[in-house]
Amino acid sequence: MLKEQIEKDLVAAMKNKERRLSILRMLRAALQNAAIEKRTKAKDLKAELDDKETLDVVRRQVKQLKESLQDFQNGHRADLVEKTKEELETLEKYVPAALPESELEKIVEETIKELGAATPSDAGKVMGAVMKKVAGCAEGTAVKEMVAKKLS
Secondary structure, X not given: OHHHHHHHHHHHHHXXXXXXXXXXXXXXXXXXXXXXHHHHHHOXXXXXXXXXXXXXXXXXXXXXXXXXXXXXXXXXXXXXXXXXXXXXXXXXXXXXXXXXXXXXXXXXXXXXXXXXXXXXXXXXHHXXXXXXXXXOOOOHHHHHHHHHHHHX
């Protein structure tokens, strides 16, 4: 369903000659590459990406753009910063809203109690359990920071 929405948006962007066309084409290429990779690994020529896998590809693209944005800001490239921000806005429409910090804090605290974690050396166990619970609704860096804060 997500893949179909992206395709519809791509067609609309083509018809209207919108600026977001290039990022949507790049996303479609990334989705096609992921589908080819899946087919190769599964040795099934008809294997397609499901919504979870499609969302993972979109998240990877968003993460890449955020890293590029940081590099462009550090390099004082205002032209590329603006373009990258527009591309990020376009892609973030396909990613569900992030978990609020208060909700993430609650999940981290519950997990720490469940696992009986007390020291910073237990952070890996807590991180793994929390990441399974939030299932893509929170970024790993945010979870890592929250876990470190609670265990220190």
